[in-house]
Amino acid sequence: MSDSKGFFITLEGSEGVGKTTSLRFVKEIIESKGHKVLVTREPGGTPLAEDLRATLLANREEKIEAETELLLMFAARCQHVNQVIKPALESGTWVICDRFVDASYAYQGGGRGIGNSKIKELEDWCLDEFQPNLTILLDMSVEEGMARTRQRGAPDRFECEKINFYERIRKAYLARANANPERIKIIDASPDIEEVQSSIRALLQEHLPQFSKAS
Template sequence: MQAQFLTIEGGEGVGKTTNIQFVQSILEQHNIPFIQTREPGGTPLAEELRELLLAKRDEPFDPVAELLLMFAARAQHVSQVIKPALASGKWVICDRFTDATFAYQGGGRQLDWQVITQLEQSALNNFKPDKTLLLDVAPEIGMKRAAARSDFDRFESEQMAFFKRVRDAYLKRKNDDPERFLMIDASKDLATVQSSIKQSLERFIKQVKHG
């Protein structure tokens, strides 16, 4: 069975951390070897770039500088971690990937999507996930859940209009590539959400196993 690259996407408060652990448990049940990683980050260098990107600062962060740092971290992550893992036969579960850049920098920051596409092509040679779980929830609900935390980073401190643009961008990505995305309604209770994830993921595993 060929190793697959799975990404988990969604805005703030969608339950990514809990559901990534659930995805791991499903792969374990199927005896599928895997690694779990995250973006930005995943390597020592990319984790340093993550700290730069998430830290609150007095100096305004130019959106294009932010975008370029995202892809710098991603290029390092793909070459040093993701592709080697896939080549060794391990599946990769990644907390966010390029779809998040289209959502946060393209949607939230309103940068030109064509520029992001060009960077995706030049920095990653158009490397994409095999399947993406999109945990979707209205930002009003997501931010209400996230408010339980007090350690908001630079992105989580944005205004509601920003998060609405992020969600709209995620939905556009899903509509533009419906075969790759598995849409999960994350507004439901956890048991219902995880039931949907299990059905969708096991269907995908069956497809991979049987070609």
């Protein structure tokens, strides 16, 4: 993207890592630098994609096949990218998204066991090399993340999975970060919120040339 266009940041991580709180913090920092910011999420971000989100998260008797889940994720993503994210970036707006394509490699790839080659085919077809400029991966132990999740109320379909499902997700996320070190930056999400936010601020200052070193 040219300097006149927006910047695309995604936040990733498994359940309970604090993405929502961190997303608000990133938004505040970017807005403090004078940028217009759009906050969105996946699956979701458009009326149709939000309907697909509700379908994906609902607890139901019928088993959703792993391939069906993956295809619905990409259907929502395709709508989201073309209807919301790309137009916002073209207008110069910065976009912060709660999860993006890395989540499919983690949840449907690692968690459900779908081969990465199948996910890559869908990524190439739907996104045509479109990627975030920066991805912040919030990482913590599965046990701690699930303990936090249990405090939030009734679990959705993903939150009802067994712990080994989340172990596979975390492993897949870390593998993605290892394979894409220039884009995906890992933040330890286990300390208190002030320390996590300090790490995020330092990361943004280091990797975004638009930011000064001043807080």
